[in-house]
Amino acid sequence: MNTQHDAETESLVYDDVVRIMDQPSLSATVHEGNSGFTNQRASLADVARLAEVSPITVSRALRNPARVRPDKRKRIQLAVEQTGYSINPYASALKSGRSNIVLAFASNTMSEQFSLALKACAEVLEKAGFLFLVGQTSYSYERETAAIRSLHAMKPAAVMFTGVIELQANREVLRSLEIPIMETWAFPKDPIDMLVGFSNTEAGQLAAELLSRKGYREVAYIGRRSGRGALRLKGFRTQCQLLGMDLVSEVLVDDITGLSKGRSCLHEILKSAVNPQAVFCANDVLALGCLMEARRLGISVPKDLGIIGFGDSDIAAEIPPGLTTIGVDSARLGNEAGKMLIARLSGEIIDEKTRRLDLIVSERGSI
């Protein structure tokens, strides 16, 4: 490798910058207000002095403009712009016990579905002036517990989870926070507070029905041991029995990230006494791993082995022969959750605190 290269080559980035900075619209956004960059931040008192009102009036003008007379409001607005004032969220949170941060915790930030939902939710909430931040729990109860404990100190405006909280103690901690809590991705009968989800049991049932309709008789399951995976398995198992199919193999795993996991799971399945003709994977990553490994082993999909996934990931539609998958509209889920949170945070009386989304079956070539 004899590539001539040094750090300077990359300075193009900054050549680009100059070009970009020439566009007045953007630089205006940045320079708005306070000309230059004063390190000393303006406080409410500074704004108040300039606008010739008391600090508390400034505070009101910013938080609830209707309660301040138009002329003063104008003066205050002007002063805010001149000083480049922005509220100190720490002081505000300290005094009021509230913050404008909405925290979301994802069990796995690498999941396409969760990312889509969180992105949609972020867009809604940021438009409403909230700061939407995401933390990770990595499917670990310990980390989830730690995250929830940190909430007690943070007291965000609201919290959202890509899942439901299972540990009773954590549920109580969350309830004691007295802030809106949004659970998702399942449909328990007793959510902590708000819920935008769907039935995982039904997803399992649908998978069984699809396979039965296609004439499969011996089937297998791959998925997580706990949480939603367990629910999907439950629905699958029940419906298999009902429809007279044999669930000949259940491969239960803890970690489901990475395609290699799906591949090794397929090997597990092939070890079972009775070889199944189809497998339901509790997520698309596992399903794709199976699909890849099947091809590698010369197993024809769907002739020798049918595969159903869950999640309706981007690639499921694209990869030959097309992965049949059950899923929800994740972006819609995030959007709905965001809108519900905003309604609640702005003090509206919510008639419905839960929302159930329909499952979407995308039937493709893999079964």
Next chain:
Amino acid sequence: MNTQHDAETESLVYDDVVRIMDQPSLSATVHEGNSGFTNQRASLADVARLAEVSPITVSRALRNPARVRPDKRKRIQLAVEQTGYSINPYASALKSGRSNIVLAFASNTMSEQFSLALKACAEVLEKAGFLFLVGQTSYSYERETAAIRSLHAMKPAAVMFTGVIELQANREVLRSLEIPIMETWAFPKDPIDMLVGFSNTEAGQLAAELLSRKGYREVAYIGRRSGRGALRLKGFRTQCQLLGMDLVSEVLVDDITGLSKGRSCLHEILKSAVNPQAVFCANDVLALGCLMEARRLGISVPKDLGIIGFGDSDIAAEIPPGLTTIGVDSARLGNEAGKMLIARLSGEIIDEKTRRLDLIVSERGSI
């Protein structure tokens, strides 16, 4: 669809809970200290009263135990546990002007590479007691600017970006914050502060060399118009020229998320006067989209068309015929960045504020 289903079905989640809660180790973690859930939080003063010291001593014992005599330290520790005290981060941040939050902004949280890096970074920082939170900028200068403005109010302990900051005004805002700034994913000669990155220009050069070595003569490029894409293109273009290859088509796009984009780009390329025999895609998602579409169109990879991607995504190795791709070890990048931040945040004098990672070429069947 006649699936019998109602919300109750999902209550399995909570049956699970009971089982989980029976494990003493976990419930202990939750119940630690303050027995039950007092809504009224304990303050430093409460702890101080119980330990019979002054509040300031408690503060010191928690932040810098070495400065407090062992006997008092013990008493304080005990009092903290009895009261279930946890520090109020808002009060702390208000007074000290610092916080224990480390913010990261990802240009695209749905990217496997960014997710991997952020996850690795989060692990390191959380172990050191920081709260690692992620926001999104969605490759938009407006949102990036908004995010950076919000930093001014938040004053996190440090900030990290999955990229370099291009707008000069934003660079200055960041510098004025006087907190550690971590840029990544490129290797500019004048980073704002800290940097863990690699050369995108070199990535383009490597791609050209690979193709040249395989005997390709007419090649094409697909990628983003700006930022890192532009750098990869620059390196690719330069090296093509040097090696006597013809860059017959450059397809420049703004949005690179989603496989369908790669598919439509392939069509663009096929429209060009001279059909290229190989294409370098500035990321793996685009490359995979091309690969899928090529197969759909009956174009054989690599016989009729060679494809190189960037990012070394999970699926690149798995999908037949195997996607040749150039990338970095994202998890390592995140880990290094996290460790550098911690060193800096704990006041160590850092000898090296930048770190350059090697590019990894994974040669597979697609060229």
Next chain:
DNA sequence: GCTGTCAATGATAACGTTGTCAAATATTAC
């Protein structure tokens, strides 16, 4: 025993905002 130095602790005063309540002003009713 006296002075100087260092470690350990504490008293006081903020940080910048907002909740509470009171005062001032404007508006309406009679």
Next chain:
DNA sequence: GTAATATTTGACAACGTTATCATTGACAGC
């Protein structure tokens, strides 16, 4: 015009922590 009410504004104190400076006590050196 006066009284009653509603609207708008402000004074004050507090949220829980930490920076600063002052104090105390311990210990060494002479």
